[in-house]
Each structure stands twice: as C-alpha cells, then as structure tokens.
Amino acid sequence: MSNRLLSSSVACPDCDLLQRIPPIPPGGKACCTRCGCVLARQPAGPRDLPLALAITAAIVFVIANTSPLMDLSALGRTASTTVAGGALEMFREGEQLTGILVLFCAVFAPGGYIAFMLALLLGARRTPVPLWVGAMLRWVHHFEMWSMLEVMMLGILVALIKIAQLATVHAGIGMYAVGALILLFPAIVVTFDVRELWTRVEWDDAKAPVNTPAGTSVADPTG
Amino acid sequence: MTATAATAAQAGLMACEACQMLSRPAGEGQDAYCRRCGEALEFRHHDSIQKTWALVIAAAVCYLPANMLPVLNTTTLGTSEADTILGGVAFLYATGSWPLALIVLIASVMIPLGKLVALVYLLLTVQRGSVTSNHERTRLYRLVEIIGRWSMLDVFVATFTVAMVQLQPLMSVAPGAGVLFFAAVVVLTMLAAEAFDQRLIWDSAYPHRNHHG
Numbered sequence: 001m002s003n004r005l006l007s008s009s010v011a012c013p014d015c016d017l018l019q020r021i022p023p024i025p026p027g028g029k030a031c032c033t034r035c036g037c038v039l040a041r042q043p044a045g046p047r048d049l050p051l052a053l054a055i056t057a058a059i060v061f062v063i064a065n066t067s068p069l070m071d072l073s074a075l076g077r078t079a080s081t082t083v084a085g086g087a088l089e090m091f092r093e094g095e096q097l098t099g100i101l102v103l104f105c106a107v108f109a110p111g112g113y114i115a116f117m118l119a120l121l122l123g124a125r126r127t128p129v130p131l132w133v134g135a136m137l138r139w140v141h142h143f144e145m146w147s148m149l150e151v152m153m154l155g156i157l158v159a160l161i162k163i164a165q166l167a168t169v170h171a172g173i174g175m176y177a178v179g180a181l182i183l184l185f186p187a188i189v190v191t192f193d194v195r196e197l198w199t200r201v202e203w204d205d206a207k208a209p210v211n212t213p214a215g216t217s218v219a220d221p222t223g
Numbered sequence: 224m225t226a227t228a229a230t231a232a233q234a235g236l237m238a239c240e241a242c243q244m245l246s247r248p249a250g251e252g253q254d255a256y257c258r259r260c261g262e263a264l265e266f267r268h269h270d271s272i273q274k275t276w277a278l279v280i281a282a283a284v285c286y287l288p289a290n291m292l293p294v295l296n297t298t299t300l301g302t303s304e305a306d307t308i309l310g311g312v313a314f315l316y317a318t319g320s321w322p323l324a325l326i327v328l329i330a331s332v333m334i335p336l337g338k339l340v341a342l343v344y345l346l347l348t349v350q351r352g353s354v355t356s357n358h359e360r361t362r363l364y365r366l367v368e369i370i371g372r373w374s375m376l377d378v379f380v381a382t383f384t385v386a387m388v389q390l391q392p393l394m395s396v397a398p399g400a401g402v403l404f405f406a407a408v409v410v411l412t413m414l415a416a417e418a419f420d421q422r423l424i425w426d427s428a429y430p431h432r433n434h435h436g
Contacts, residue, residue: 009245011231011238014361015425018231018245035361035425072387074394079387086386093385095398098406102382105375134260138241145413148372148379155379158327161320162311162380163387166394198242204261 012037043191050192051121057114057184064177065107069156074167082174083107083152105148110181113143117188124197134201137194144189150182230425237264268420272346278415279342285407286335293399294381297388305399308332308377330376331405338374338412341367345419352427364421371416374409378402 009020014037021030027044031037043050068080081089083106090099116136123133153175160169231238236245239257246264248255255264268274293305306314308331315324341363348360381402388396 010243011236011245013238013240013243014365014421015357016230016232016238016422017425018229018234018236035358037361069383070387074390077390079389081383081386086382089386089389090382090398090402093397095402098378098382098398098402101406101410102378106379134242138260138262141241145372145417148375151373151375152379154326154330154373155376156383158315158323158376158380159383159387161323162315162384165318166388167390169387195243198244198259201242201259203259204257 010039012039040195041190043193045191047193050117050188053184053188053191054114054117054121057181057188058118060177060180060184061111061114064174064181065111067174067177068172069174069178070160070172071170072163072167080172083178105146106152109143109145109147110149110185113140113147113185116140116143117192120197121192124200127200128202129197129200131202131204133197134204137197137201144185147185149178149185153178153182230422232266232422232426237266239264267422267426268418271418271420271423272350274418275342275346275415278411278418279339279346282335282408282411282415283339285404285411286339289335289401289404289408290332292401292404294377294401294405295384296397296399297394298397299394307401308405311377311380327377327380330373334370334374335408335412338367338371338416342412342415342419345424349423349427354427357424360424361421364416364419364424367416371409371413374412375406378406378409 009018011018012032012035015032015035017032017034019033019039021040024030024040024042026042029041030039032039065083068082069086071078071080073079084103087099087103087106090096090102117140120133120136120140123130123136156175156178160171163169231245236247237255238245239260239262241262242257242260244257244259246255246257248264256262257264290308293307294311295306297304297306308327312324312328312331315321315327345360345364353360381398385396385398388394
C-alpha cells in the first residue's frame with residue numbers, strides 16, 4: 001500500500017479494519033463498513049462554537065460547585081449540601097476511598113475536562129498549534145470517561161425521594177447548574193472537530209526518533 | 224475492501240489509539256510511539272486477556288460483600304438499622320416509588336452482574352478463537368462500555384443520603400462497609416472493559432499473517 005493511500009486511511013478502533021474516510025458533509029458521520037463503529041464525525045456549526053460552550057461550561061461548573069444542591073428542613077432544622085460537601089461527609093464518616101472516588105467522578109473529572117478543553121481550544125487558535133495541545137488532546141478523553149455528572153444527578157434524585165419521606169427537600173441552584181452541565185458536555189463533544197485539530201497539531205516525533213525513521217512514515221503533517 | 228490487507232495489523236501497521244494515525248513500526252521488540260502525538264503504540268493491548276481476567280476476578284470477589292454488607296446505617300433516636308443495596312430497593316418499592324426501585328435494582332444489581340457475565344463471555348469466546356457472532360459480541364462490548372458507569376448510581380445515592388441526613392441527635396445516616404466494595408466493583412469492571420482489546424473479537428476470523436510485514 002502506498003504512503004499516500006495510508007495517510008488518508010484509518011483503522012477502525014473496534015475491529016482494526018483499514019479503510020478510507022470519504023469527505024463527510026457537515027453534521028454527518030462515517031461508520032466502519034464491517035462493524036459499524038463511528039470512525040469520524042464532521043461537526044456542523046461555527047468554528048468557535050465549542051469554545052463558547054466550554055466557557056459557558058466553566059462558568060456553570062463554578063456555580064454547580066459553590067451553590068447548594070438541595071436544602072433539607074425537618075423539625076425546624078435545616079441543612080444544605082454541595083457536591084464537594086457530599087464527598088467530604090463520606091470522608092468524615094470513615095469512607096475515605098469512596099469520598100475520593102465521588103470527588104474524582106463528580107468534581108475533578110468534569111472540572112479537568114472543562115479546563116483541558118478550554119486550554120486546547122484556545123491553543124488551537126494559534127498557528128502552528130503548539131505541541132502541548134496534542135498532549136492535552138490525548139488525555140482529555142480519560143476525564144470524559146470518568147466524569148459522571150449524569151449518574152450523580154440520578155443518584156441525587158433517588159436520595160431526594162428517599163429523604164422526602166422524612167423531611168422537606170428543595171432543589172437548589174447547584175442542582176440546576178449540574179443539569180445544565182449534563183447538556184453542555186455532549187454539546188461540546190459534537191461541535192468539536194477533533195480530526196481537523198489533529199491535522200494541525202505540531203508533531204511530537206522528537207520523543208520517538210527510532211520508531212519511524214525517515215522513509216517509513218505513513219502520514220505527513222498536512223495530512 | 225481489498226482482500227490483500229483487511230486489518231491494520233495484517234498490513235503491519237499500528238493505529239494510534241489517541242489520534243488514529245497509522246504508523247509502521249521500525250523493528251521488532253522496540254517500544255513504538257506515535258510520531259504525531261507521542262502515544263505508545265501496540266498492535267493489540269499488551270496482555271489484554273490476562274489483565275482483563277485479573278480485573279474481572281477481582282471485581283467478582285468484591286461483588287459478594289458489596290451486596291451482603293450494609294451500604295447505609297440509619298440511626299433514629301438511638302435505634303440503629305442497617306440497609307444493604309437490596310434493602311434500599313425494597314424500601315423504595317415499599318414506599319411506593321417502584322420506578323425508582325426498578326432503576327436502582329437495574330443500576331446496582333443487574334448492571335454490575337451483567338457486566339461481569341458479558342466480560343467473561345467475551346474473554347472465553349476470544350480465547351477459544353470463536354469466529355461467529357462478531358457483530359453481536361462487538362455490540363455487547365460497546366454496551367458494557369456505555370452502561371458501566373451507571374452502576375456508580377448507588378455510590379452517589381449513599382453519599383448524598385449521608386451528606387443530607389445529619390440531624391443529630393434525632394436521626395443520622397452513616398455509610399456502611401458495603402459502599403467501598405460496591406465502588407470497587409464499579410471501578411474494577413470499568414478498568415476491565417478498558418483493558419479488554421475489542422479488536423481481538425475480529426482477529427480469529429481473520430488471523431494475523433505477519434505482524435511486521
């Protein structure tokens with residue numbers, strides 16, 4: 001197979017089948033011909049939309065983590081909690097590992113995702129796109145995987161209904177902010193053209209000079 | 224597709240799992256890195272089957288205490304009551320919110336168990352070199368990846384119940400030992416799904432002729 005053909009080919013991440021991705025219309029996607037895995041998406045909409053959404057998400061994230069999720073009142077006593085407050089209470093009650101896990105999945109992972117997306121979307125506006133954007137792009141899907149805001153939301157609702165038998169419970173501003181974040185995250189993912197950014201990223205080939213010596217490279221930076 | 228090179232591995236190419244770029248490795252036994260993004264390259268995840276088995280077995284070991292030990296200890300005016308995950312489901316059902324009882328039952332009991340069964344099935348069929356129902360097995364793997372996170376539900380329910388119900392000395396709720404085991408099952412099965420290389424499902428039907436061709 002010639003190098004030119006290879007530079008326009010991809011291997012399906014689910015079944016490793018080699019294939020070429022045809023030009024995709026805006027809003028379309030390309031699927032593996034063998035297993036149906038989505039190989040590439042062509043986002044529709046303006047170029048700066050993901051950045052605008054990421055900035056919105058950053059503001060909403062601050063609100064979600066500083067405002068109370070819910071207020072509870074029973075027998076003249078009131079209590080309220082934030083996301084981090086819930087994890088901290090777990091920590092105090094002796095379940096340190098669980099507290100750390102909750103903090104990670106509900107605060108650090110979504111926060112890291114927003115911070116990385118903001119940084120790399122700002123970096124992507126520079127020419128050439130700096131090396132660290134590529135490094136961040138490699139890591140950002142780990143944050144995405146462990147960010148469990150939608151699971152937390154359902155968990156809070158179940159807890160609310162359990163507690164509602166004992167006390168009066170009101171949803172706070174934090175709860176609405178978490179709801180907004182749950183909608184913003186997939187919006188960033190579908191508007192962000194990750195393939196286009198990869199073609200512009202500065203190469204990291206200094207790290208692996210022995211891997212692909214000149215002449216055996218199969219793609220070029222202009223891709 | 225051409226009959227000459229069906230998969231990247233057959234063509235002697237390694238696909239970067241981060242940026243999708245294809246590279247041809249320089250030689251055997253050398254660590255390979257993606258020239259574009261620096262990610263470590265492998266034809267297939269190193270020791271994928273062994274790592275996945277180890278994580279699945281560890282998760283299965285934690286599954287029993289996760290369901291037997293209490294996740295919540297409720298103290299009301301001096302009397303204490305311990306609730307397991309199934310106890311929580313029964314409570315929700317008894318108090319009339321059966322849709323929620325169903326959600327918790329699915330997320331906390333059936334999804335973790337289903338994930339373990341599905342991963343064991345995928346491991347066994349790959350090890351036996353099964354060549355049938357590749358599409359179905361790939362779909363099963365994707366399902367495991369997508370729904371896996373939802374079993375964290377009960378950890379969040381426990382966390383926010385504990386955080387909110389602190390009305391000492393009238394009533395307080397403390398987490399039980401089951402929470403940690405339950406969280407461990409979720410994390411271990413998520414890591415197991417990550418360690419499993421789904422491309423192995425297709426490799427038996429179209430064996431590698433030569434990795435370094």
